[in-house]
Amino acid sequence: xxxxxxxxxxxxxxxxxxxxxxxxxxxxxxxxxxxxxxxxxxxxxxxxxxxxxxxxxxxxxxxxxxxxxxxxxxxxxxxxxxxxxxxxxxxxxxxxxxxxxxxxxxxxxxxxxxxxxxxxxxxxxxxxxxxxxxxxxxxxxx
Numbered sequence: 836x837x838x839x840x841x842x843x844x845x846x847x848x849x850x851x852x853x854x855x856x857x858x859x860x861x862x863x864x865x866x867x868x869x870x871x872x873x874x875x876x877x878x879x880x881x882x883x884x885x886x887x888x889x890x891x892x893x894x895x896x897x898x899x900x901x902x903x904x905x906x907x908x909x910x911x912x913x914x915x916x917x918x919x920x921x922x923x924x925x926x927x928x929x930x931x932x933x934x935x936x937x938x939x940x941x942x943x944x945x946x947x948x949x950x951x952x953x954x955x956x957x958x959x960x961x962x963x964x965x966x967x968x969x970x971x972x973x974x975x976x977x
Contacts, residue, residue, distance in 0.1 A: 936960035
């Protein structure tokens with residue numbers, strides 16, 4: 836295994852973020868046009884969370900924001916693991932599993948957005964981050 840293998844899920848997650856960004860821009864612009872809003876009307880994103888904006892568009896916006904939150908911890912952890920030279924198959928597996936948990940979370944959130952399904956997927960992602968972090972902590976002790 837190459838130590839760079841752990842960076843591939845990082846790139847994949849960045850590409851997922853880009854896909855959600857493009858989707859968000861397309862649907863927000865379309866919605867703003869249909870509501871006769873000007874770009875200046877979106878100077879505060881909270882304005883785009885008004886009831887006038889359809890739920891599915893707000894869900895995509897929320898997902899975009901989610902991709903700016905938990906994954907930042909993932910990015911930092913992956914670079915820590917890589918820089919420490921601790922890349923192994925378990926870390927790579929966990930990193931890919933985290934990526935797929937974020938794909939599943941995004942698909943759920945931008946489509947039917949059932950929280951009772953979305954939350955366990957979100958929590959699985961955190962368990963993967965905790966697993967990788969705990970393994971790194973144990974390496975520091977050992």
